[in-house]
Amino acid sequence: MSRIGVDEHAGYVRSLLTGLSARPAERVALADALGRVTVSPTASPIALPPFRNAQMDGYAVRAADTTDAPLALPVAGEVAAAPGEPAPLAPGTAVRIMTGAPVPAGADAVVRVEDTDRGTEQVRIDAPVAAGTYVREAGSDLTQGDDVLPPGVRLASRHLAAAAASGLTHLLVRERVRVAVVSTGSELVDAGTRLAPGELPDANGVALAAAVAATGAAVVHRGRVRDDVLRFRDELDAAVDAGAELVITSGGISQGAYEVVRELLEPLGAWVGSVAMQPGGPQAVGVYRRVPVVAFPGNPVSAQVSFEVFVAPVLRAIAKLPPARTARLPLAESVDSVAGKRQFRRGRLTADGTVAPVGGPGSHLVAALAASDLLFVVPEDVTELAAGALVDTVEL
Numbered sequence: 001m002s003r004i005g006v007d008e009h010a011g012y013v014r015s016l017l018t019g020l021s022a023r024p025a026e027r028v029a030l031a032d033a034l035g036r037v038t039v040s041p042t043a044s045p046i047a048l049p050p051f052r053n054a055q056m057d058g059y060a061v062r063a064a065d066t067t068d069a070p071l072a073l074p075v076a077g078e079v080a081a082a083p084g085e086p087a088p089l090a091p092g093t094a095v096r097i098m099t100g101a102p103v104p105a106g107a108d109a110v111v112r113v114e115d116t117d118r119g120t121e122q123v124r125i126d127a128p129v130a131a132g133t134y135v136r137e138a139g140s141d142l143t144q145g146d147d148v149l150p151p152g153v154r155l156a157s158r159h160l161a162a163a164a165a166s167g168l169t170h171l172l173v174r175e176r177v178r179v180a181v182v183s184t185g186s187e188l189v190d191a192g193t194r195l196a197p198g199e200l201p202d203a204n205g206v207a208l209a210a211a212v213a214a215t216g217a218a219v220v221h222r223g224r225v226r227d228d229v230l231r232f233r234d235e236l237d238a239a240v241d242a243g244a245e246l247v248i249t250s251g252g253i254s255q256g257a258y259e260v261v262r263e264l265l266e267p268l269g270a271w272v273g274s275v276a277m278q279p280g281g282p283q284a285v286g287v288y289r290r291v292p293v294v295a296f297p298g299n300p301v302s303a304q305v306s307f308e309v310f311v312a313p314v315l316r317a318i319a320k321l322p323p324a325r326t327a328r329l330p331l332a333e334s335v336d337s338v339a340g341k342r343q344f345r346r347g348r349l350t351a352d353g354t355v356a357p358v359g360g361p362g363s364h365l366v367a368a369l370a371a372s373d374l375l376f377v378v379p380e381d382v383t384e385l386a387a388g389a390l391v392d393t394v395e396l
């Protein structure tokens, strides 16, 4: 069995997934657009704000009528933030106005209620106001037809606010990468099932699907199969038929008697081998019905670390998500490692900025993984690191 380096395998996976980066466009409703990436500039069909309106609750006036303030002006009416067009303001009068209400033609300033006696028949204005005071001009935020969103933006709530304010209902976004997640193993059952001897809840199915979603891709199919090659083949067919552009599997790739992923895919030309890393030593990549298949080892920590190292960077880049945060930090205590393998150990950032290892190197230590907030790397040529040694870390 061939053994390759971590960076070499990462390169294979990256090139296998190259075809996924050209994403076609699709139209999605704003309510479904969070986290999606715009494909083209989006013009606003209206100006923002669409009409001249009051910035404060108060009185709409002609600024020139307040020059000699303090003074009183008759109150000619009221205008609320409600549909309708107010009558023009007669010279020498004031109109009560609410925040967001259209400013009547003829008025060019708003006096805050705090700067008046709050009168309803007539209002006393304490001090002169300049033209434009507390008036929000139509188009002062955006001119009609201008771009409310550029292309290539990963949509957050602030972008959706601007799109909705512009009256848009849908946006053109890049299609998400469609991913299928398949767990293999006769010992696996659904979480929540009463466990018979030798049975295990399927942790990887849930966790890999969540990891896929966290990178901005879409999980279009999830399956679990016992160690039966024909069942596995059926599951891959179901994944491809569901539109998957990438299949991620867990389990069934090492040296045992029931390695279904290896048995099905190796004869079809897949590379099934060993990568100089721990966890995540056994790895495989192949193609099934022209769809890339990236196969991870079954141990839950191995599967999660493998996803983080090989697939997450590619999917994040496609979804315009920032890469995982990395830092070089000192170890809180010494650790050992094995020669010739890059160890991805789990750790926690302590209050003093050091990295405390959590659990040992074992790839079954899923609870210790959950208690960690970063991975730290012990390089291939290092077998021992003293407390205080600097390590490369990746935030989980």
Ligand SMILES: Nc1nc2c(c(=O)[nH]1)N[C@H]1C(S)=C(S)[C@@H](COP(=O)(O)OP(=O)(O)OC[C@H]3O[C@@H](n4cnc5c(N)ncnc54)[C@H](O)[C@@H]3O)O[C@H]1N2
Pocket: 183, 184, 185, 187, 188, 200, 201, 202, 203, 204, 205, 250, 251, 252, 253, 254, 255, 256, 259, 279, 280, 281, 282, 296, 297, 298, 299, 300, 302, 363
């Ligand atoms: N003779 C050798 N044995 C093993 C080697 C080796 O090089 N030579 N490599 C070991 C390493 S390292 C790993 S990692 C595992 C990987 O094996 P597989 O990918 O074939 O995975 P399985 O054997 O199917 O499962 C391994 C382990 O993980 C549990 N598992 C599997 N799937 C799930 C799941 N969805 N949820 C929770 N737990 C799961 C499974 O029960 C096993 O305990 O091989 C070593 N052996």
Ligand code: MOO
Pocket: 277, 278, 279, 280, 281, 282, 297, 299, 301, 302, 362, 363, 364
């Ligand atoms: O590679 Mo395995 O993931 O070390 O246990």
